[in-house]
Amino acid sequence: RATPVEAILGLGSNIGDLRVQIDCAVAALHATPGVRVTRHSAYYRTAPWGQTDQPSFLNICIAVETTLEPRTLLETALRVEREAGRVRRERWGPRIIDIDILFYGDEVIDEPHLHVPHPYIGERAFVLAPLADIAPDRMIGSRSVREAAAAIDTSGIERLD
Numbered sequence: 001r002a003t004p005v006e007a008i009l010g011l012g013s014n015i016g017d018l019r020v021q022i023d024c025a026v027a028a029l030h031a032t033p034g035v036r037v038t039r040h041s042a043y044y045r046t047a048p049w050g051q052t053d054q055p056s057f058l059n060i061c062i063a064v065e066t067t068l069e070p071r072t073l074l075e076t077a078l079r080v081e082r083e084a085g086r087v088r089r090e091r092w093g094p095r096i097i098d099i100d101i102l103f104y105g106d107e108v109i110d111e112p113h114l115h116v117p118h119p120y121i122g123e124r125a126f127v128l129a130p131l132a133d134i135a136p137d138r139m140i141g142s143r144s145v146r147e148a149a150a151a152i153d154t155s156g157i158e159r160l161d
């Protein structure tokens, strides 16, 4: 596409050196032609959501300016996960790195493996907390990210300095 659009990505890791793997994934995304990282949230240590008998996660959100189409951005995220050594096993099991596309401009996309805005944003404190650092005024349904982050139980979320 000719004009860049802002996309918001969520990254998580709960195996290995969490911070190194998150930082390497961000660097790999930034090094991708057509992707420029413009904002980075704080790091959060977060209790596992979904399958809870696994190690806690490190989560962030980043904003990127991208000229890649949504499907190509998804393929880029999957490539970065593979290059970090991710082997897709259990659907919600532990992983070296997980990259979710949370928003792509204001587009609504419902295609196989590509659902944007990400369906669980409003229910996941591990997404809302870092998201509120970089996109507090984005809307999730009728609420802003800021409002949703203030309303959700963040007892399992720790902001790291």
Ligand SMILES: Nc1nc2nc(S)n(CCO)c2c(=O)[nH]1
Pocket (backbone or CB within 6 Å): 011, 012, 013, 046, 047, 048, 049, 050, 051, 056, 057, 059, 091, 092, 093, 098, 100, 126
């Ligand atoms: N705290 C936390 N729980 C999670 N459960 C899944 S699945 N994931 C992977 C992202 O969908 C996470 C995560 O990144 N953080």
